[in-house]
Protein backbone atom coordinates (compact mmCIF):
# COMPACT_ATOMS: atom_id res chain seq x y z
CA UNK A 1 0.00 0.00 0.00
CA UNK A 2 1.33 3.47 -0.84
CA UNK A 3 2.47 5.73 1.97
CA UNK A 4 0.29 8.72 2.75
CA UNK A 5 0.85 12.32 3.76
CA UNK A 6 -1.36 14.18 6.19
CA UNK A 7 -1.74 17.89 6.82
CA UNK A 8 -2.57 19.32 10.24
CA UNK A 9 -4.55 22.53 9.60
CA UNK A 10 -4.21 25.53 11.89
CA UNK A 11 -6.57 28.39 10.96
CA UNK A 12 -5.58 32.00 11.51
CA UNK A 13 -8.56 33.91 10.08
CA UNK A 14 -7.67 37.31 8.64
CA UNK A 15 -4.56 37.70 10.78
CA UNK A 16 -2.18 40.02 9.03
CA UNK A 17 -4.71 41.01 6.41
CA UNK A 18 -5.94 44.61 6.12
CA UNK A 19 -7.61 43.82 2.79
CA UNK A 20 -11.17 43.00 1.96
CA UNK A 21 -11.23 40.99 -1.24
CA UNK A 22 -14.75 40.88 -2.66
CA UNK A 23 -15.07 37.11 -2.31
CA UNK A 24 -13.54 36.66 1.12
CA UNK A 25 -15.16 35.97 4.41
CA UNK A 26 -12.50 34.01 6.24
CA UNK A 27 -14.54 33.74 9.41
CA UNK A 28 -17.27 31.83 7.64
CA UNK A 29 -15.03 29.69 5.45
CA UNK A 30 -12.83 28.53 8.31
CA UNK A 31 -15.71 28.44 10.81
CA UNK A 32 -13.52 30.27 13.26
CA UNK A 33 -13.12 33.94 14.20
CA UNK A 34 -10.77 33.63 17.17
CA UNK A 35 -7.00 33.63 16.82
CA UNK A 36 -5.27 30.47 17.98
CA UNK A 37 -3.24 30.36 21.20
CA UNK A 38 -0.54 27.85 22.05
CA UNK A 39 -2.74 25.37 24.01
CA UNK A 40 -5.29 25.42 21.18
CA UNK A 41 -2.63 24.73 18.54
CA UNK A 42 -1.06 22.01 20.69
CA UNK A 43 -4.48 20.38 21.14
CA UNK A 44 -5.04 20.29 17.35
CA UNK A 45 -1.56 18.84 16.78
CA UNK A 46 -1.96 16.17 19.48
CA UNK A 47 -5.36 15.17 18.14
CA UNK A 48 -3.93 14.59 14.65
CA UNK A 49 -0.72 12.93 15.83
CA UNK A 50 -2.66 10.47 18.00
CA UNK A 51 -4.49 9.31 14.87
CA UNK A 52 -1.44 8.96 12.61
CA UNK A 53 -1.06 5.39 11.38
CA UNK A 54 2.17 3.67 10.33
CA UNK A 55 1.17 4.07 6.67
CA UNK A 56 1.68 7.86 6.97
CA UNK A 57 5.13 8.87 5.77
CA UNK A 58 4.90 12.65 6.04
CA UNK A 59 3.11 14.91 8.52
CA UNK A 60 2.87 18.56 7.53
CA UNK A 61 1.44 21.45 9.54
CA UNK A 62 -0.27 24.21 7.54
CA UNK A 63 -1.22 27.70 8.69
CA UNK A 64 -4.32 28.44 6.62
CA UNK A 65 -6.74 31.30 6.33
CA UNK A 66 -4.69 34.45 6.66
CA UNK A 67 -1.74 36.22 5.10
CA UNK A 68 1.01 34.70 7.19
CA UNK A 69 3.87 36.96 6.13
CA UNK A 70 1.66 40.01 6.74
CA UNK A 71 1.55 39.27 10.48
CA UNK A 72 4.03 41.22 12.62
CA UNK A 73 7.33 39.28 12.52
CA UNK A 74 7.30 38.71 16.32
CA UNK A 75 3.92 36.98 16.11
CA UNK A 76 5.00 34.92 13.08
CA UNK A 77 8.02 33.77 15.08
CA UNK A 78 5.82 32.95 18.06
CA UNK A 79 3.48 30.77 15.94
CA UNK A 80 6.36 29.05 14.18
CA UNK A 81 8.27 28.47 17.43
CA UNK A 82 5.30 26.49 18.84
CA UNK A 83 5.80 23.93 16.06
CA UNK A 84 9.59 23.55 16.43
CA UNK A 85 9.54 20.94 19.26
CA UNK A 86 7.43 18.66 17.06
CA UNK A 87 9.86 19.14 14.17
CA UNK A 88 12.85 18.41 16.42
CA UNK A 89 11.20 15.18 17.62
CA UNK A 90 10.43 14.23 14.00
CA UNK A 91 6.67 14.11 14.65
CA UNK A 92 6.04 16.88 12.11
CA UNK A 93 8.29 17.02 9.09
CA UNK A 94 7.40 20.35 7.51
CA UNK A 95 5.38 23.57 7.70
CA UNK A 96 3.25 25.20 5.00
CA UNK A 97 2.04 28.81 5.11
CA UNK A 98 -0.26 30.76 2.81
CA UNK A 99 0.02 34.45 2.07
CA UNK A 100 -0.47 37.24 -0.47
CA UNK A 101 1.90 37.79 -3.41
CA UNK A 102 2.66 41.37 -2.34
CA UNK A 103 3.73 40.20 1.14
CA UNK A 104 6.72 38.25 -0.15
CA UNK A 105 10.16 39.80 0.38
CA UNK A 106 13.66 38.46 0.93
CA UNK A 107 13.34 39.27 4.64
CA UNK A 108 9.96 37.55 5.05
CA UNK A 109 11.28 34.41 3.35
CA UNK A 110 14.44 34.44 5.51
CA UNK A 111 12.26 34.36 8.63
CA UNK A 112 10.27 31.39 7.28
CA UNK A 113 13.45 29.53 6.39
CA UNK A 114 14.75 29.92 9.96
CA UNK A 115 11.71 27.98 11.24
CA UNK A 116 11.74 25.08 8.74
CA UNK A 117 8.87 26.28 6.58
CA UNK A 118 8.97 24.11 3.46
CA UNK A 119 6.06 25.36 1.30
CA UNK A 120 4.80 28.88 0.65
CA UNK A 121 1.40 29.10 -1.00
CA UNK A 122 0.22 32.27 -2.67
CA UNK A 123 -3.35 33.44 -3.11
CA UNK A 124 -2.82 34.47 -6.73
CA UNK A 125 -6.50 34.05 -7.76
CA UNK A 126 -5.94 35.30 -11.35
CA UNK A 127 -3.11 36.53 -13.54
CA UNK A 128 -5.44 39.07 -15.17
CA UNK A 129 -5.09 42.63 -13.82
CA UNK A 130 -8.67 43.61 -14.64
CA UNK A 131 -9.97 40.63 -12.63
CA UNK A 132 -7.63 41.43 -9.73
CA UNK A 133 -8.79 45.04 -9.64
CA UNK A 134 -12.50 44.16 -9.85
CA UNK A 135 -11.97 41.69 -7.00
CA UNK A 136 -10.35 44.24 -4.69
CA UNK A 137 -7.10 42.32 -4.45
CA UNK A 138 -4.79 45.33 -4.24
CA UNK A 139 -1.89 43.70 -6.12
CA UNK A 140 -1.03 43.07 -9.75
CA UNK A 141 -0.35 39.90 -11.72
CA UNK A 142 3.25 41.05 -12.00
CA UNK A 143 3.51 41.01 -8.17
CA UNK A 144 2.42 37.37 -8.28
CA UNK A 145 4.92 36.37 -10.97
CA UNK A 146 7.78 38.04 -9.04
CA UNK A 147 6.68 36.45 -5.74
CA UNK A 148 6.51 32.91 -7.18
CA UNK A 149 9.97 33.34 -8.71
CA UNK A 150 11.44 34.63 -5.43
CA UNK A 151 9.89 31.77 -3.44
CA UNK A 152 11.37 29.21 -5.83
CA UNK A 153 14.79 30.90 -5.99
CA UNK A 154 14.87 30.92 -2.17
CA UNK A 155 14.56 27.13 -2.11
CA UNK A 156 10.94 26.74 -0.94
CA UNK A 157 8.28 24.52 -2.43
CA UNK A 158 5.68 26.80 -4.03
CA UNK A 159 1.90 26.68 -4.24
CA UNK A 160 -0.56 28.78 -6.26
CA UNK A 161 -4.22 29.19 -5.38
CA UNK A 162 -6.56 30.21 -8.22
CA UNK A 163 -10.15 31.43 -8.18
CA UNK A 164 -11.72 31.16 -11.63
CA UNK A 165 -15.05 32.96 -12.07
CA UNK A 166 -14.33 36.22 -10.22
CA UNK A 167 -15.80 39.55 -11.44
CA UNK A 168 -14.58 40.43 -14.96
CA UNK A 169 -13.22 36.92 -15.44
CA UNK A 170 -13.93 34.89 -18.59
CA UNK A 171 -13.08 31.27 -19.49
CA UNK A 172 -10.37 32.61 -21.83
CA UNK A 173 -8.79 34.66 -19.02
CA UNK A 174 -8.90 31.67 -16.66
CA UNK A 175 -7.22 29.44 -19.24
CA UNK A 176 -4.57 32.15 -19.79
CA UNK A 177 -4.10 32.25 -15.99
CA UNK A 178 -3.58 28.47 -16.06
CA UNK A 179 -1.03 28.86 -18.88
CA UNK A 180 0.97 31.41 -16.86
CA UNK A 181 0.71 29.16 -13.80
CA UNK A 182 2.14 26.22 -15.78
CA UNK A 183 4.98 28.42 -17.08
CA UNK A 184 5.94 29.28 -13.47
CA UNK A 185 6.17 25.55 -12.58
CA UNK A 186 4.78 25.65 -9.02
CA UNK A 187 4.84 22.43 -7.01
CA UNK A 188 1.17 22.64 -5.99
CA UNK A 189 -2.01 24.33 -7.18
CA UNK A 190 -5.46 24.67 -5.67
CA UNK A 191 -8.49 25.67 -7.72
CA UNK A 192 -11.33 27.29 -5.81
CA UNK A 193 -14.12 28.20 -8.26
CA UNK A 194 -15.58 31.52 -7.03
CA UNK A 195 -18.75 31.19 -4.93
CA UNK A 196 -20.79 33.98 -3.35
CA UNK A 197 -20.51 33.84 0.44
CA UNK A 198 -22.68 35.68 2.94
CA UNK A 199 -21.44 39.02 4.22
CA UNK A 200 -19.03 39.69 1.37
CA UNK A 201 -18.83 42.45 -1.22
CA UNK A 202 -19.52 39.77 -3.81
CA UNK A 203 -22.90 39.15 -2.18
CA UNK A 204 -23.75 42.84 -2.65
CA UNK A 205 -22.65 42.71 -6.30
CA UNK A 206 -24.69 39.54 -6.82
CA UNK A 207 -27.79 41.00 -5.15
CA UNK A 208 -27.64 44.11 -7.32
CA UNK A 209 -27.24 42.04 -10.49
CA UNK A 210 -23.69 43.27 -11.13
CA UNK A 211 -22.14 39.83 -10.74
CA UNK A 212 -23.26 36.47 -12.06
CA UNK A 213 -21.41 33.41 -10.76
CA UNK A 214 -20.58 30.47 -13.00
CA UNK A 215 -23.04 27.58 -13.07
CA UNK A 216 -21.87 24.15 -11.92
CA UNK A 217 -21.75 23.01 -15.56
CA UNK A 218 -19.66 26.04 -16.65
CA UNK A 219 -17.36 25.46 -13.70
CA UNK A 220 -16.87 21.77 -14.39
CA UNK A 221 -16.18 22.45 -18.08
CA UNK A 222 -13.68 25.30 -17.45
CA UNK A 223 -11.92 23.74 -14.47
CA UNK A 224 -11.54 20.40 -16.27
CA UNK A 225 -9.49 22.23 -18.90
CA UNK A 226 -7.36 23.94 -16.21
CA UNK A 227 -7.02 20.65 -14.31
CA UNK A 228 -5.81 18.92 -17.49
CA UNK A 229 -3.15 21.58 -18.05
CA UNK A 230 -1.77 21.12 -14.52
CA UNK A 231 -2.11 17.33 -14.47
CA UNK A 232 -0.38 16.89 -17.82
CA UNK A 233 2.47 19.15 -16.70
CA UNK A 234 3.12 17.18 -13.51
CA UNK A 235 1.83 19.88 -11.15
CA UNK A 236 0.31 18.54 -7.95
CA UNK A 237 -3.39 19.55 -7.70
CA UNK A 238 -4.03 19.44 -3.99
CA UNK A 239 -7.61 20.70 -3.93
CA UNK A 240 -10.48 21.76 -6.17
CA UNK A 241 -13.46 23.50 -4.58
CA UNK A 242 -14.08 24.67 -1.04
CA UNK A 243 -13.91 22.08 1.70
CA UNK A 244 -17.32 20.57 2.38
CA UNK A 245 -18.90 22.90 4.89
CA UNK A 246 -20.69 21.71 7.96
CA UNK A 247 -23.64 24.00 8.46
CA UNK A 248 -27.03 23.65 10.01
CA UNK A 249 -30.12 24.61 8.05
CA UNK A 250 -30.56 28.38 7.81
CA UNK A 251 -26.85 28.94 8.37
CA UNK A 252 -25.61 28.09 4.90
CA UNK A 253 -22.81 30.58 4.13
CA UNK A 254 -23.10 30.00 0.37
CA UNK A 255 -25.49 32.50 -1.21
CA UNK A 256 -24.94 31.46 -4.84
CA UNK A 257 -22.41 29.95 -7.19
CA UNK A 258 -20.87 26.59 -8.02
CA UNK A 259 -20.54 25.09 -4.55
CA UNK A 260 -20.85 21.30 -4.54
CA UNK A 261 -19.18 18.93 -2.07
CA UNK A 262 -18.08 16.68 -4.97
CA UNK A 263 -17.01 19.41 -7.41
CA UNK A 264 -13.39 18.15 -7.45
CA UNK A 265 -14.49 14.68 -8.51
CA UNK A 266 -16.86 16.14 -11.12
CA UNK A 267 -14.00 18.18 -12.63
CA UNK A 268 -11.65 15.18 -12.82
CA UNK A 269 -14.43 13.08 -14.27
CA UNK A 270 -15.09 15.65 -17.03
CA UNK A 271 -11.39 15.62 -17.86
CA UNK A 272 -11.51 11.81 -18.17
CA UNK A 273 -14.66 12.04 -20.31
CA UNK A 274 -12.81 14.21 -22.80
CA UNK A 275 -10.12 11.51 -23.14
CA UNK A 276 -12.80 8.86 -23.70
CA UNK A 277 -14.53 11.04 -26.30
CA UNK A 278 -11.31 11.22 -28.32
CA UNK A 279 -10.94 7.45 -28.04
CA UNK A 280 -14.53 6.82 -29.19
CA UNK A 281 -14.23 9.35 -32.03
CA UNK A 282 -11.21 7.46 -33.40
CA UNK A 283 -13.00 4.14 -32.93
CA UNK A 284 -16.15 5.46 -34.65
CA UNK A 285 -14.16 6.52 -37.69
CA UNK A 286 -13.55 2.81 -38.36
CA UNK A 287 -16.78 1.25 -37.00
CA UNK A 288 -20.26 2.21 -38.17
CA UNK A 289 -22.40 -0.37 -36.28
CA UNK A 290 -24.07 0.28 -32.90
CA UNK A 291 -23.22 -3.05 -31.23
CA UNK A 292 -22.18 -3.10 -27.55
CA UNK A 293 -18.49 -2.37 -26.97
CA UNK A 294 -16.11 -3.32 -24.18
CA UNK A 295 -14.27 -0.39 -22.68
CA UNK A 296 -11.04 -1.22 -20.85
CA UNK A 297 -10.45 1.38 -18.12
CA UNK A 298 -7.43 1.97 -15.86
CA UNK A 299 -8.54 0.39 -12.58
CA UNK A 300 -6.81 3.10 -10.56
CA UNK A 301 -9.05 5.89 -11.91
CA UNK A 302 -12.11 3.85 -12.81
CA UNK A 303 -14.59 6.02 -10.86
CA UNK A 304 -13.34 9.20 -12.55
CA UNK A 305 -13.70 7.61 -16.00
CA UNK A 306 -17.20 6.28 -15.29
CA UNK A 307 -18.43 9.48 -13.65
CA UNK A 308 -21.01 10.19 -10.99
CA UNK A 309 -24.05 7.92 -11.48
CA UNK A 310 -22.30 6.56 -14.60
CA UNK A 311 -22.93 9.85 -16.38
CA UNK A 312 -19.87 9.55 -18.65
CA UNK A 313 -20.96 6.12 -19.85
CA UNK A 314 -24.53 7.36 -20.58
CA UNK A 315 -23.08 10.42 -22.36
CA UNK A 316 -20.79 8.29 -24.57
CA UNK A 317 -23.53 5.76 -25.38
CA UNK A 318 -25.81 8.52 -26.58
CA UNK A 319 -23.17 10.54 -28.41
CA UNK A 320 -21.74 7.55 -30.30
CA UNK A 321 -25.04 5.68 -30.89
CA UNK A 322 -24.07 2.56 -28.96
CA UNK A 323 -26.50 0.00 -27.53
CA UNK A 324 -24.22 -0.65 -24.56
CA UNK A 325 -20.75 -0.01 -23.12
CA UNK A 326 -19.40 -2.80 -20.92
CA UNK A 327 -16.63 -1.54 -18.60
CA UNK A 328 -13.68 -3.77 -17.72
CA UNK A 329 -10.61 -2.83 -15.71
CA UNK A 330 -6.90 -3.06 -16.34
CA UNK A 331 -3.56 -2.06 -14.83
CA UNK A 332 -2.79 -0.06 -17.99
CA UNK A 333 -2.67 3.71 -17.50
CA UNK A 334 -4.65 4.50 -20.69
CA UNK A 335 -8.19 3.40 -21.62
CA UNK A 336 -8.84 1.35 -24.76
CA UNK A 337 -11.75 -0.21 -26.63
CA UNK A 338 -11.72 -3.98 -27.14
Ligand code: SF4
Pocket residue numbers: 014017018019020021024025026065066067100123
Ligand atom coordinates in the same frame (compact mmCIF):
# COMPACT_ATOMS: atom_id res chain seq x y z
S1 SF4 B 1 -8.55 36.67 0.49
FE1 SF4 B 1 -6.69 36.86 1.71
S2 SF4 B 1 -6.00 38.92 1.24
FE2 SF4 B 1 -8.14 38.88 0.65
S3 SF4 B 1 -9.29 39.57 2.44
FE3 SF4 B 1 -9.19 37.34 2.55
S4 SF4 B 1 -7.41 36.89 3.83
FE4 SF4 B 1 -7.22 39.03 3.11
